[in-house]
Amino acid sequence: MHWANAVAYEQSVPQGLATATVLTYGSYTLGAHGPESDIDLLCLGPCIATLQYHFFVVLRQILQGRPEVSEVHTVEKAKVPLMRFRFTGIAVDLTYAQLPVIDALKAINTFSPQLLQKIDTRSWRSLSGVRVNEQIVQLVPNAEKFQTLLRCIKLWARKRGLHCHYLGFFAGIHLAILAAYVCRKFPDASVSGLFAVFFQTFAHWPWQVPDPLRHDFQWSWLFEPFPYDQKYQQFLRIALRAPTIAELGDWAGWVKSRFRFLILKLERAGIECDPCPSEEVDHTDNDPNVVFYWGLIPKRIIQVDTSSLKGDFMEDLTNDVYGTVKCTHSDVTISVVGLPQLPKSMCSRVYPPAVHAALYDGLRGHR
Structure with a gap:
């Protein structure tokens, strides 16, 4: 261009x-x-x-x-x-x-x-x-019927002086939504039948009530936990260990304050991740610990040099006296794991198709 x-x-x-x-x-x-x-x-x-x-x-x-x-x-x-x-x-x-x-x-x-x-x-x-x-386009059951109905409705609105959004009447998108609603509600009706139903439906429609195209949507789905196990196949596992609970609290707080450096290192290596803030516990480890799992975005075959990544990250953690003292008895391990190694607490239930679509089609973008 x-x-x-x-x-x-x-x-x-x-x-x-x-x-x-x-x-x-x-x-x-x-x-x-x-x-x-x-x-x-x-x-x-x-x-x-x-x-x-x-x-x-x-x-x-x-x-x-x-x-x-x-x-x-x-x-x-x-x-x-x-x-x-x-x-x-x-x-x-x-x-x-x-x-x-x-x-x-x-x-x-x-x-x-x-x-x-x-x-x-x-x-x-x-x-x-x-x-x-x-x-x-995705929601209407029959594209040809929808297109014919919408053309008829737009012609009617134009002839009746109602196709003028800047005067408070219908814009084209408004008529398209109304036509789609009728098509979804009566998928087997003929075009002439849909045209009649359009007027029967909206002649007395309470316009304070929205016209929903997706009746299967519930606002509670907005607050469903994000299904990491359905979105990603690989995860960056970051495990923090310390000798005592008190030391683990200090150590975890220090490491989390430096997570932004780890994310930048991943991005420079061409690896995109989705950090999950949930703190898990590895019960097979006898020492006090906290574990984080970050979803690895599958743009390509992911190969992470965890040894170099840990070494670089440890330099960020020990760049001052405070960090050096904290690292004396505490540890961090970084590895890449698959779905079988994901804790059960992060495994989501199976969502119906509408909820699955809602979680993936933008709701996550407004968390």
């Missing part, structure tokens, strides 16, 4: 490292667009490309230089900032999300909790359009 290369050149980043991509969402992606529909696009940019300058200034100048593009203007103060223009006469709304990576093309999974945790609020709002679209 010419724009990504221009940004990389300005930021002195080698060509080819920074990438960007464009995703569609809205009525076009849902298959319910018509002759008067605009095209909703989301630009996913690298971490070096800012919204205010690289998107609203640099990209705008590039677009204005294209013969197919006309009527370019920006809406910078909106809740979801965007750029509007016409491409060969077709209206386009282009939003922007700045991703926390240099290669945006590889980070295209918009449901990644790790991604959502690191982006700013405006980028999160821009991403929500694509995420909601994907959820709707």
Whole structure:
């Protein structure tokens, strides 16, 4: 993409490292667009490309230089900032999300909790359009019926003067959610039947009550323990030992205050981990101990040199007199273990599909 290369050149980043991509969402992606529909696009940019300058200034100048593009203007103060223009006469709304990576093309999974945790609020709002679209597509039982129903409903709303969100009426996404609700509630109905049910359902709908697409969701699932044993196959086991309970308390407190250095060492080695804060006890060890298990994110075959890792970490623990004294009679061991070595207290129950999806599709990102 010419724009990504221009940004990389300005930021002195080698060509080819920074990438960007464009995703569609809205009525076009849902298959319910018509002759008067605009095209909703989301630009996913690298971490070096800012919204205010690289998107609203640099990209705008590039677009204005294209013969197919006309009527370019920006809406910078909106809740979801965007750029509007016409491409060969077709209206386009282009939003922007700045991703926390240099290669945006590889980070295209918009449901990644790790991604959502690191982006700013405006980028999160821009991403929500694509995420909601994907959820709707996954939830409707029959895509063809849904698309036909939504096109009919949008035509009705437009003719009746109700398809105008900035006047307080329906936006396209609102109609899509209502149509999806009807399709899920009556999966075997014909399109004409669904159209009739739509009016029967929402003519007297109490609008203070939300229209749920996922009836199987319960808020209590938000507080379910994270299923580490279902998410990861390998774990970094960090065991702390001391001669007495009192010494273990001091030792564990000191080591935990230095855990951030251990995480940085893992990241520098290309190893991503998910630290679990739970403190376990190895009852097969006669000495007072506390054990931590960190999930190893399976990006590739994980090989951890635990001996070097421990040696480097011990240097951080003994970098002053206090740490040296603590290490005299206490110890830390680091190893990689699999699921069979995970304590039963960390083994979660089997979740129903809806709970499993809720735990993995973003709820963890808001812990």
